[in-house]
Each structure stands twice: as C-alpha cells, then as structure tokens.
Amino acid sequence: MLSSLRGGVVRHLFPAESDQWLAWLRVGLGIEVGLYCLSLRADWTYLFASNGRGLISPHLSEAVLLRDSALTPRLRWFTAAGEYLGLSEDTTVLVLWTCLLCAGLLLTIGFCSRTSAIVAWILHLSAVKSIGFMSYGADNFTTIGLFYLMVAPLPDRLALDHRIRKIRTKDSSRHGFHRRVLQLHLCLVYFFGGLGKCLGKGWWDGSSMWRALIRPPFDVISPETIASWGYLLPVAGVCVCLIEVGYSFLIWPRKTRMIWLILVLGMHIGIGLTMGLYLFSLIMIVLNAAAFAPDLVMVRARQLFFLNRHARV
Amino acid sequence: MGLVRRENLCLAFFVLHFALISAVSLHQMLWLVARGRTLLPQSTHWQTADAILSTILAEQLEPSNPLRQAVATYLNATGIEGGYGFFAPSVPDNHKLVFELHYSTGKMEYVLPEVGEAATGKRLANLLDYIGRTPHEELRVLLIKMLAYSVWRSHSDATSIRAVFGFVKLPSMDEFKHGKKESYQFLYAYDFQFRTELRKSAP
Numbered sequence: 001m002l003s004s005l006r007g008g009v010v011r012h013l014f015p016a017e018s019d020q021w022l023a024w025l026r027v028g029l030g031i032e033v034g035l036y037c038l039s040l041r042a043d044w045t046y047l048f049a050s051n052g053r054g055l056i057s058p059h060l061s062e063a064v065l066l067r068d069s070a071l072t073p074r075l076r077w078f079t080a081a082g083e084y085l086g087l088s089e090d091t092t093v094l095v096l097w098t099c100l101l102c103a104g105l106l107l108t109i110g111f112c113s114r115t116s117a118i119v120a121w122i123l124h125l126s127a128v129k130s131i132g133f134m135s136y137g138a139d140n141f142t143t144i145g146l147f148y149l150m151v152a153p154l155p156d157r158l159a160l161d162h163r164i165r166k167i168r169t170k171d172s173s174r175h176g177f178h179r180r181v182l183q184l185h186l187c188l189v190y191f192f193g194g195l196g197k198c199l200g201k202g203w204w205d206g207s208s209m210w211r212a213l214i215r216p217p218f219d220v221i222s223p224e225t226i227a228s229w230g231y232l233l234p235v236a237g238v239c240v241c242l243i244e245v246g247y248s249f250l251i252w253p254r255k256t257r258m259i260w261l262i263l264v265l266g267m268h269i270g271i272g273l274t275m276g277l278y279l280f281s282l283i284m285i286v287l288n289a290a291a292f293a294p295d296l297v298m299v300r301a302r303q304l305f306f307l308n309r310h311a312r313v
Numbered sequence: 314m315g316l317v318r319r320e321n322l323c324l325a326f327f328v329l330h331f332a333l334i335s336a337v338s339l340h341q342m343l344w345l346v347a348r349g350r351t352l353l354p355q356s357t358h359w360q361t362a363d364a365i366l367s368t369i370l371a372e373q374l375e376p377s378n379p380l381r382q383a384v385a386t387y388l389n390a391t392g393i394e395g396g397y398g399f400f401a402p403s404v405p406d407n408h409k410l411v412f413e414l415h416y417s418t419g420k421m422e423y424v425l426p427e428v429g430e431a432a433t434g435k436r437l438a439n440l441l442d443y444i445g446r447t448p449h450e451e452l453r454v455l456l457i458k459m460l461a462y463s464v465w466r467s468h469s470d471a472t473s474i475r476a477v478f479g480f481v482k483l484p485s486m487d488e489f490k491h492g493k494k495e496s497y498q499f500l501y502a503y504d505f506q507f508r509t510e511l512r513k514s515a516p
Contacts, residue, residue, distance in 0.1 A: 010320055010324075013327065039430060039432035040432055040433060042429035042430050042433075043428055043430050043433040046428075047436075052462055052463075052466075053466075054463070055426070055428065055459070055460065055463050060455065060456070060459070068376060068381075068385040069382055069389050071382070071386045072385070072389040072390060073390075125390065125392075131436070133456065134433075134436035134439050135436070136436065136439050140395055141392065143390075143391070143392030145392075146392075147390065147391045147392060177323050177327075184331065185331075188331070188334050188397075190397075192338040192339075192341075192396060193398060195342065196345070196351075196396075196402055197402065199342075199345075199401070199402045200350075200352065202404065203401075203402070203403075207485060210485070211403075211483055214483060214489075215407050215483060216481070217431075217438050218435075227486055227490055276431070279432070
C-alpha cells in the first residue's frame with residue numbers, strides 16, 4: 001500500500017521531461033535581472049548609501065533582518081569585504097551592480113550558467129533585503145525564480161555551456177522534478193492570491209479593480225478613461241478571481257491548459273500595461289511560460305510542421 | 314548517488330518546501346480573516362488557527378532561537394517569506410508624506426520625497442505604505458526622519474522640517490463621476506531640525 005502510494009507520488013513528481021522549460025526559465029530570469037539593474041541604475045548608489053547619504057540607510061533594513069535571520073545575504077557583507085580590500089562603499093556598491101548585470105547577461109546566453117545563477121541569486125537577494133522596506137512582489141518572485149534556477153539541473157541544450165563548452169545535460173527525470181516544483185508552486189501562488197481576493201467584497205463589485213487602477217503610483221490610465229469603461233470593472237474583477245483560483249485546477253488538463261495559460265498571461269500583460277508594473281508582469285510571465293508553455297508551444301509547432309508537410313505532399 | 318536515495322532526498326525537500334509555502338500563505342490569509350478584513354465572519358477559531366501556523370513557522374520562539382533563525386533564513390533565501398495576497402482582500406488606501414520646509418526668512422515650501430527613476434518611485438510608495446502599516450512608533454519616526462534628512466540635504470538652508478504623514482482616500486467610481494476627487498487624511502506630523510555642522514552624520 002505504502003510502496004504503491006510512494007510509486008504514484010514518484011511518478012507524478014519525477015516525470016521524464018526535456019530541458020526546454022529550463023532554457024525558458026534561464027533566459028527569462030537573465031532578462032529580468034538585467035532589467036532590474038537597468039531600472040535602478042540612476043538610483044542604485046542613492047538607495048544603498050549609508051551614513052545619511054541615501055534615502056533610507058540599508059543598515060536599518062539589515063538590522064531588522066538581522067533580528068530574524070542572521071544568515072540571509074545582505075549588502076553589508078560585501079561592503080565590509082570591500083572595505084577590507086580598500087574599496088569605498090560607493091565603489092563596492094557599483095561593482096555589485098555591474099556583477100549583477102553581468103550575471104543577468106551570462107544567464108541569458110547560458111555561459112557559466114550555474115555560477116551565474118548563484119551570483120545572480122546572492123547579489124539580487126542581498127540588494128532586495130538591504131532595501132527591504134522598499135521591496136515588492138517582483139523582488140520575491142525573482143528570488144523564487146533564481147533559487148529554482150540555482151538548484152536546477154543546468155545547463156540546458158540551448159545554453160552556450162552545452163554548445164561550446166560541451167557540458168552534458170542532466171537526465172530527464174531530474175528536469176521533471178524541478179519543473180514540477182515550479183508548476184506546483186505557481187498553483188499555490190494563484191490559489192492563495194485568488195482565494196484572498198474572493199474573500200473581499202470589492203473584487204465582486206468592481207470597486208477593487210477601480211481602486212487598483214487609480215491608486216498612485218499605478219495610475220497609468222486616467223480615471224476618466226477608466227470611469228467611461230466602468231461597467232466592465234465588476235466583470236474584470238470576477239474574471240481575475242476566477243482565473244487565479246481556477247489556475248490550480250484547470251492548468252493541468254490538456255484541454256484547458258492552453259486556455260488558462262493564455263488567460264493568465266493576458267492578465268499579467270494587462271497588469272503591466274495598465275498599472276506600470278513591468279518587472280512584476282515580466283517575472284510572472286517568465287515563471288508561467290517556463291512552467292507550462294514549452295510543451296504547448298512544441299505541440300503546436302509539431303502540428304504546424306506536419307500540416308505543412310501534408311500540404312506539400 | 315543511488316536513484317532511490319536521490320528521489321527520497323527530493324521528496325523530503327518537496328514536503329518541507331511546500332509545507333512552508335502553504336503555512337506562510339495560510340498564515341497571511343488567516344491573519345486577515347481573524348481581524349475581520351474579509352467577508353468571512355470573525356471568530357476565535359481563526360485566531361487559534363493563525364496562532365498554530367505562527368507556532369509551526371517558529372515565530373513564537375525567541376528571535377535568537379536557532380530553529381527560528383533557520384526557518385526565517387530558508388524562507389528569505391527561497392523568496393517564500395511573504396504570502397501571495399496582493400491587493401487581497403481589498404486594495405488599501407495609499408500613504409503620502411509631505412515635507413513643510415521652514416526657512417529663517419519666514420518662507421515656507423512644500424516638498425515631496427525625491428527619487429530619480431520611475432521604478433524607484435514605485436518602491437518609495439511601498440516604503441510609505443510600510444510606514445503607514447508598522448505598529449512600531451519608533452521605527453516609523455526613524456524612517457520618516459531619514460526621508461526628511463534626504464530632503465534637507467538638498468535644502469540645507471531650511472531651519473526646520475515638518476513631516477506630515479497621511480493617507481490618500483480614493484473616491485469610489487460613482488463619487489468620481491459626481492466630481493469628487495481624492496482627499497488627504499492626516500495621520501501624524503513630526504518636526505525635525507538638522508544642523509549644517511552635523512551634515513556628515515546620519516540622522
């Protein structure tokens with residue numbers, strides 16, 4: 001009984017998978033990390049400067065973090081090392097920015113994938129935790145993605161590590177397990193996100209949609225324009241609840257997977273365009289695409305290929 | 314490493330990892346339910362369940378306890394320390410901080426916290442919401458003082474700065490259609506004085 005249960009769990013958690021999902025995740029996270037650096041380039045030293053030269057001293061965020069978790073990476077580790085080497089704090093902070101950007105670029109092309117993933121994870125996490133009062137959802141999801149990438153069976157077939165350095169790819173059951181973890185994690189994310197919204201009155205009558213869209217600094221579209229389409233807001237609010245709660249169940253069956261993936265990607269594109277949350281939208285699209293899109297894209301590509309061949313014959 | 318041993322290790326990681334994700338997410342949700350912020354009726358059962366999850370996440374232990382430290386480090390390192398209830402169950406009002414700069418000439422000027430990039434502006438909004446949410450008065454004052462100091466650095470001839478913190482009450486769609494605009498609700502005000510000779514020291 002127990003062994004058959006274990007067998008079932010193992011079959012579900014260790015399916016044989018190709019490494020395409022990993023290529024999507026690696027490239028997507030590389031781009032996300034690069035854009036994260038570029039989006040903060042003008043304020044980078046201002047955000048991380050201590051001794052009253054910046055906005056909020058990272059020492060304060062780190063002190064709060066230190067109370068809960070002494071071993072979580074933080075910027076202070078690197079600035080202390082820089083001080084030991086004779087580098088000023090500003091120089092160290094700029095070096096970290098450059099290293100993080102380079103790690104993002106290397107991840108995108110798949111060169112030294114494992115090292116790049118570890119460097120990107122530790123530097124991104126340090127930066128995020130050192131400005132903890134200012135971090136938001138995009139930072140958490142990037143950390144989640146980078147953690148999964150760091151422990152994933154790298155490299156994939158599209159990475160330069162495989163193509164130029166001839167590093168062999170890992171076996172398919174390992175890919176299956178790592179991809180399954182990402183898929184199940186996303187299901188929990190949407191389930192709890194959707195359930196939380198369903199428990200609020202405002203998501204059923206459209207008032208939460210209205211408030212989300214006019215709330216500074218997410219007010220990309222003028223309130224007048226939104227009000228003129230106001231009758232759609234309750235529908236949009238209910239759709240968000242249904243898409244998120246339904247994701248956990250309807251992303252699995254083959255028949256509904258494509259529809260639900262399109263719906264959830266559409267929702268994130270919508271969030272990006274109407275609320276200006278570009279990095280958040282991008283990371284959610286990357287995680288969803290890596291988790292569920294590769295097979296669908298390949299199936300469609302194969303269907304198109306065979307259709308063309310039959311047409312030619 | 315043998316295949317079965319590797320599978321067992323993966324299974325152990327899987328169970329632990331997803332138990333923590335579920336516990337954190339449920340903890341956040343029950344916290345909201347227990348405080349009557351959802352459509353569900355308030356009950357002591359929610360508070361009990363919330364307290365159980367808090368215990369599971371080792372939050373009841375002393376901050377220096379190794380188990381609490383280990384759990385918090387793992388949650389932070391994997392990015393699963395926060396729940397996923399973005400804008401749930403409702404979209405909160407956003408907070409606003411305005412500085413009144415007073416000069417020796419009697420002139421007064423209003424200034425907002427400044428950042429260079431739009432992406433940092435979104436982070437600043439998060440910081441202001443955090444300031445509005447935190448129950449710790451000392452932390453709130455310290456954060457506002459740091460923001461005031463960052464403003465004073467570019468207006469160092471100001472003799473004093475009054476930081477006025479509040480929230481922006483958004484109109485409903487019907488109210489907006491009838492011409493009502495957002496209104497500013499006062500929460501706290503703090504007065505700060507920074508001396509030029511102390512400019513190099515942190516607030």
